[in-house]
Amino acid sequence: MAAAIELEIKPHQGWQRIDFRELWHYRELLAFLVWRDVKVRYRQTALGGLWAILQPLIAMLIFTGLFASVAKIRTDSVPYSLFVYAGLVPWTFFANAVTLSSNSLIGADQMIRKIYFPRLLVPMGVIVALGLDMLIGFGFIAFLMAYHHWPVTANLVWLPLFMFGTFLAASGLGLALSALNVQYRDVKYVVPFFTQMALFLTPVLYPMRYVPQKIAVYLAFNPMAGMVEGFRYAVLGSPVSWPLVASSLGICMLLFAGGLFVFRRMERTFSDII
Amino acid sequence: METVIEISGISKRYQVGQDARFYDSFREALTQALRKPWRNSHNGSGKHNGQKNGNTFWALRDISFDVQKGDTVGIIGSNGAGKSTLLKIISRITDPTEGHIKVRGRMASLLEVGTGFHPELTGRENIYLNGAILGMRKAEIDSKFEEIVSFAGIGKFLDTPVKRYSSGMYVRLAFSIAAHLDPEILIVDEVLAVGDAAFQKKCLGKMAEACSRAKTVFFVSHNLAAVENLCTRGVVLQQGKLVFSGNARQAIDYYLHNLVSEGSAPNSHIIDLSCAAGRPVRYRPQLKRLELYTEDGRPLMGDLPVGGPMKAVIHFYLEEPCSSFDASLAFDTPSGQRVCTAHSAYESGRVHEERVGDQVFVCDIPSLPLIPGEYKLHVGLDIRNTEVDWVEDATRLTVINSDFYGTGVIPTKGQFLLDNRWTMSSPLEPEVSLRGKV
Numbered sequence: 206m207a208a209a210i211e212l213e214i215k216p217h218q219g220w221q222r223i224d225f226r227e228l229w230h231y232r233e234l235l236a237f238l239v240w241r242d243v244k245v246r247y248r249q250t251a252l253g254g255l256w257a258i259l260q261p262l263i264a265m266l267i268f269t270g271l272f273a274s275v276a277k278i279r280t281d282s283v284p285y286s287l288f289v290y291a292g293l294v295p296w297t298f299f300a301n302a303v304t305l306s307s308n309s310l311i312g313a314d315q316m317i318r319k320i321y322f323p324r325l326l327v328p329m330g331v332i333v334a335l336g337l338d339m340l341i342g343f344g345f346i347a348f349l350m351a352y353h354h355w356p357v358t359a360n361l362v363w364l365p366l367f368m369f370g371t372f373l374a375a376s377g378l379g380l381a382l383s384a385l386n387v388q389y390r391d392v393k394y395v396v397p398f399f400t401q402m403a404l405f406l407t408p409v410l411y412p413m414r415y416v417p418q419k420i421a422v423y424l425a426f427n428p429m430a431g432m433v434e435g436f437r438y439a440v441l442g443s444p445v446s447w448p449l450v451a452s453s454l455g456i457c458m459l460l461f462a463g464g465l466f467v468f469r470r471m472e473r474t475f476s477d478i479i
Numbered sequence: 480m481e482t483v484i485e486i487s488g489i490s491k492r493y494q495v496g497q498d499a500r501f502y503d504s505f506r507e508a509l510t511q512a513l514r515k516p517w518r519n520s521h522n523g524s525g526k527h528n529g530q531k532n533g534n535t536f537w538a539l540r541d542i543s544f545d546v547q548k549g550d551t552v553g554i555i556g557s558n559g560a561g562k563s564t565l566l567k568i569i570s571r572i573t574d575p576t577e578g579h580i581k582v583r584g585r586m587a588s589l590l591e592v593g594t595g596f597h598p599e600l601t602g603r604e605n606i607y608l609n610g611a612i613l614g615m616r617k618a619e620i621d622s623k624f625e626e627i628v629s630f631a632g633i634g635k636f637l638d639t640p641v642k643r644y645s646s647g648m649y650v651r652l653a654f655s656i657a658a659h660l661d662p663e664i665l666i667v668d669e670v671l672a673v674g675d676a677a678f679q680k681k682c683l684g685k686m687a688e689a690c691s692r693a694k695t696v697f698f699v700s701h702n703l704a705a706v707e708n709l710c711t712r713g714v715v716l717q718q719g720k721l722v723f724s725g726n727a728r729q730a731i732d733y734y735l736h737n738l739v740s741e742g743s744a745p746n747s748h749i750i751d752l753s754c755a756a757g758r759p760v761r762y763r764p765q766l767k768r769l770e771l772y773t774e775d776g777r778p779l780m781g782d783l784p785v786g787g788p789m790k791a792v793i794h795f796y797l798e799e800p801c802s803s804f805d806a807s808l809a810f811d812t813p814s815g816q817r818v819c820t821a822h823s824a825y826e827s828g829r830v831h832e833e834r835v836g837d838q839v840f841v842c843d844i845p846s847l848p849l850i851p852g853e854y855k856l857h858v859g860l861d862i863r864n865t866e867v868d869w870v871e872d873a874t875r876l877t878v879i880n881s882d883f884y885g886t887g888v889i890p891t892k893g894q895f896l897l898d899n900r901w902t903m904s905s906p907l908e909p910e911v912s913l914r915g916k917v
Contacts, residue, residue: 211581211582211583212571212581212582212583212586213579213580213581213582214568214569214571214574214575214579214580214581214582215574215575215578215579215580216574216575216576216577216578216579217574233611233616233617234611234612237607237608237611237612241597241600241604241608244599244600244604245597245599245600248599249599313595315591315594315595316594316595316612317572318572319572319590319591319594320570320572320588320590320591320594320595320612320613321570321571321572321588322612322614473573473574476567476572476573477493477573
C-alpha cells in the first residue's frame with residue numbers, strides 16, 4: 206500500500222495560508238504546552254496561583270488610594286476599588302499575554318532549532334495558559350461584588366464576547382511581536398514599556414466619560430478601550446458606548462488576522478536566525 | 480521497491496554575517512523589520528554561482544537522491560559538509576532555498592534527545608511533554624509509559640523534577656522516550672552519543688531494532704563504525720554537494736580514501752592550529768601550534784614505529800592569568816573510535832603557578848603501543864577543568880610495522896599491543912603459578 210500521508214517540502218515565499226488541518230493535528234501538543242505553562246508558572250513559589258489575584262489586587266489598592274482620593278475620580282455608584290479591579294483583570298491578562306508571548310519564541314529556541322511543529326503553538330500556548338489567570342481573577346471579582354453587595358445583571362451573557370475580543374487583540378499583538386523578536390531583540394525592551402504606557406491610554410483607572418470628546422475618538426482605535434468598558438458593562442452593569450465596543454472589536458479582529466499572517470510570513474526563517 | 484523519500488535538487492543558502500549593522504538604532508531596526516519581508520521575497524530565488532556569493536553561502540547544492548522503503552541511509556561527510564542542514568530540511572525545521580522533497584509515510588525526527596524538557600517538571604510530566612513534542616499522541620504515550628520508564632531505569636525518581644536528575648539519568652530518560660517513537664520514517668542525528676558506555680550500547684541495540692523493523696531510517700553520525708553497523712546505504716556529502724551514493728561499506732571507503740585527508744598536511748611535523756578546520760565554531764582559537772618529535776628530538780613526519788616513543792609540543796595562549804589549565808592529545812582510528820588520550824590532568828601532584836600569554840606544554844609518550852595503521856590526533860585545552868578549545872583531526876599519525884615483540888609477529892586485530900609474558904606450568908598444579916600472576 207502506498208503510504209497515505211504524503212508531504213511535500215519546498216521553499217515558501219511571501220504570504221502563507223493558515224494550515225488549519227495541521228493545527229488541528231497538533232491540538233494535543235497545544236494542550237501539553239498550555240499544561241506545562243500552567244504547571245511551571247507558579248512552581249517553587251510560596252503563594253502559587255494566588256499571584257493571579259495578588260498582581261491586580263496590589264495594583265488596585267495603589268490606584269484606589271491614588272485616584273479615588275487624590276485625583277477624585279467618581280465612578281457613579283460603583284465603588285472605585287471594584288471599578289478598577291474589574292478593569293485590571295482583563296488588562297493584566299492583556300499586558301501579561303503580550304509581554305510573555307512576545308518572548309515565548311526566543312525562550313523556545315532549542316525546540317525551534319531541533320524539531321518541527323507549527324510555531325504558532327508557542328505564543329498561543331502562553332496566551333491560552335494565561336486565560337486561567339483571568340478566570341481566577343474573575344472569581345475574585347465575584348468575591349468583591351459579594352463584599353460590596355453589588356448585584357449581578359443579565360449583562361453577564363456578554364462576558365464571553367469581551368473575553369474573546371481581548372484574546373484576539375492579545376494574540377494578534379503577541380504573534381506579531383514574538384515573530385519580530387526572533388530577529389530584533391529590541392522588542393524585548395519595548396514591550397514592557399509599551400504596556401505600561403498603554404495602561405493610561407485605556408479606560409482602566411478612569412471611566413470613558415472622563416475622556417474629552419476630542420481624545421475619545423482616538424481611543425476608539427485602542428482595541429482594549431472597548432473591551433475594558435465592555436467587561437464593566439457585562440460584570441458590573443456599567444453604561445457602555447456600543448460604537449466604541451464595535452470599533453474596538455473590529456480592531457481586535459484586524460490585529461489578530463494581521464498578527465497571524467505576519468507570523469506565518471516570518472516563521473520560515475525562525476530556525477535560521479533565532 | 481517503493482520510494483518513500485524523493486529528494487530533488489535541494490539547495491540551501493545562508494546569509495553570512497548579516498544583521499549586526501541593523502542594530503545601530505531602534506528606528507532603523509523597526510524600518511528594517513517592516514521592509515525585510517518584502518525585500519526578501521524579491522531576491523528569494525536569486526541567481527547563484529560558486530560556493531560563496533557576496534555575503535551568502537550555499538550549505539547545500541543541488542542534492543538529489545531517492546530513499547526506498549526499508550533502507551537505512553547513513554549520511555557521511557566531514558564537518559561543514561552539509562549533513563545537518565540536509566537533515567534539518569528533511570525534518571522541516573528549515574526551508575530549502577530551492578528544490579523539493581516528497582515524503583510518503585509518517586515521519587519523526589530526532590536531531591537531539593530531550594527537546595523541550597522542562598527542568599521544573601518531573602520525569603513523568605516530561606515524558607508526556609517530550610512525547611507530544613516528538614509527535615506522539617497521549618494514548619500512545621500512555622501505552623508505552625511503563626516501557627519508557629523501565630528502559631530509562633529511573634523508576635523511583637519518576638516524580639522528581641528533572642533538574643535534580645544526574646546528567647546520566649536525564650540523558651537516559653530523554654533517549655528512552657525517543658527510542659519508543661514508532662514512525663515509518665525516522666531521522667536521527669548523532670543522538671547515539673549519549674550516556675555512559677553501557678547505555679550507549681543499549682541505545683545502539685535499540686537503534687538496530689528500529690532499523691530492522693523494516694522502517695526507513697536516515698542517520699547522520701561522525702561515528703563511522705555505527706554507520707557501518709546500522710546502515711544499508713551511504714551518501715557522502717562534501718562541501719554541500721553529493722559526491723557518492725551507494726551501499727554503506729562503499730560509501731565509508733570512498734569517504735576514508737578521498738576526503739578525510741583533505742586540509743591536513745601530514746608531511747610536516749609542525750601543525751598550525753590557530754585556524755584549523757576541525758575547531759568547533761563556539762571556541763576561540765587558543766591552541767596555536769602542535770609539534771611532533773621523536774624521542775631524540777628529530778621531527779616526526781607522521782610515521783612512527785609500533786611502540787615507538789614520541790614527544791608532542793603544544794603551543795597555546797592563555798587570555799587571562801590562570802593556574803589551572805590542561806592540555807590533551809587524543810588518538811582516534813580513522814572511523815572515529817577513541818583509542819586513547821594523553822591528558823596533563825592525569826598526572827598526579829602537578830601544580831602550576833599562575834600564567835598568562837603564550838605557553839608551551841610538552842607531552843612525553845615513552846611508547847605508543849598502537850597496532851599499525853592510521854590515527855587521527857585531536858588536541859584539546861582545558862581551563863579550570865572546562866574544555867575551552869579543541870581541534871578535531873589536527874593531524875594524522877601513521878603507525879608502521881616494526882618488530883615490537885622481537886619475534887617478527889605483529890597482531891593486526893584489536894587496538895593496541897599488550898605487554899605480556901607467558902610461562903609454562905605443570906598441568907597438575909595450575910593454581911600455584913596462576914596465583915602469582917593474579
